[in-house]
Amino acid sequence: MKVDNIYKEEKKSAFAKLSEIIITMASRPSGLIGLSILVFHIILAFISPYIAPHDFKAIDPTLMLQAPSAEYWFGTDDLGRDVFTRTILGGRTALTITFFGSLIALLWGGLLGIFCGLVGGKIDDVVMRIVDAFLSIPWILAMLLIVSLLGTSTEVLIPALGFFYGKGIVRVARAATHDVIAKDFIVSARARGHSNFSIIWNEIIPNVRDAILVEGAMRWSWMLLGFSSLSFLGFGVSPPTPDWGLMISNARGLMSFAYWAVIAPIVGLSSLIIGINLTADAFAKALGIDRSTKAPV
């Protein structure tokens, strides 16, 4: 009974833990900058449809390539569309697709990795060989194949990105599981006759959760990079969806006359990627996980 009480006193609510992590993250300048950029982008993504001054797909030939003015803050593009409106809406597209993509990647990658780490043996060998094979196909070729296979709608892009970026999480989850699996509490759970499912849920997940979450946060920024590269190459979301990669590739040919149409989406995309990266870094440090020696695979 006494042991139980001590345990309960040390246990904090999830909310308290979360706010503690956020405070630790914000206590470093890089973490604070990253968090503020990310929060700014998320808020903007929620409110952008209500504050957008113009219609994002309104084409007006008389307003082609206007320089920034009081009416059109960031100027207009080659079809006379307002660049400011399209830039603030672009974050919505990128954040939605990559956020849900990362969730899918975390779920299947994490669970498969934990499962492989726990059961080991032949199944583990076969799955890891296949994951290695997928890792050795350059991401751009694999993504292009998937997208040309299934089309470029949002319903395809989210699971495709989620599937593709999850394979790296499998490795991390498996390695983290290997670290805890030899510990006494797992052995004793086995001895008590708990099922594999119960061991995964009650013993392993609480112990590998941090490592997997950090990996997922990092994947998020790479997925954003991959997604916008796809859009840039013309294999991502289709026009007239306001999307940064697409805007940059459209405006690129005319940037000697109209640099504003290319600068605005560049600032948007770069700041979001840097924001996510700094946040993920600070998150890893707050949880005491060192990622700096890992290769970007």
Add this chain to the structure above:
Amino acid sequence: MLFLIIKRILLGFITLFIVSIITFVGTEVLPGDACTTYLERQAFGEQLEACYRRLGLNVPAYERYVSWALNAIQGDFGYSLSGEMPIKDVLGPRIKNSLVLASAAIFIGIPIALILGIITALWRDKLPDVAISTVTIFAMTIPEFISATLLILIIAIWLEWLPGIVIVPTDVSFLELLPNIILPVVAIAMIMTAHMARMVRSSVIQVMASEYVQMAILKGVPYWKMVFKHVLPNALLPAINVVALTIAWLLGGVVVTEVVFNYPGLGRLVIESISNRDLPTVQALAIILASIYVSINLLADLLTLMLNPRLKTLQIRK
């Protein structure tokens, strides 16, 4: 030792085998096959039959896979659809062009990364470290197509120092080609250098904190002698593997950079062949790119094994 090397090479081949199956199945389920794409409106009856026979699409898929794989091992990837040229003739000059770009970036990038990584580690948390680390974070997080576009906008359009896209044929003399490839090489080298510099930094920091380095300091070994004799050899060894992974990962970045600069390398071929549904070329590209990835990793593993006497007796990590 020999057994480990053989095992490592075998694992590499198994990986390539699985890659070949994945791409074969992947291209097999693409909607529309080579013949319907190639013949477009005339894709029926006699002509379609003739095309299937010519490309050998009338036999079952597994038979096609076996014959394709047997030929591919000998370097024969069949014919591309659009140009009706043997794929190996299409690939040859493209591989050469990409190799020029990638090796220039690697030769510039690795020394700079080493120097920056060592400086930031030795002056950890001081001004040089903070300044360089901030720059590397920017350089490694910004996508290649953005840094490439900004380079074109600033250097080629505003300052007019260098041409913004590669317009000369790539078989001109090196001196004529050089100004054309400076910007793409810088774009690729920048992100790669940033990644490697960060890894070298953390590797050096780890070794600096180890007990034998502390011991050397206590013994009164001169600082720079300690750095070059005790720290660097041990710090750079584990970095080899990570550098190899980074180079392999950047194959994707090379693709994007080539498209931005209109450079006729492997990367643009990837985009062109996928847009044209040129499936035989896509398969060949997947195998070639995967082989590059696998062999870079293999090379790094073997190099680590050879340079590190301790690993000779240990189990190599998969």
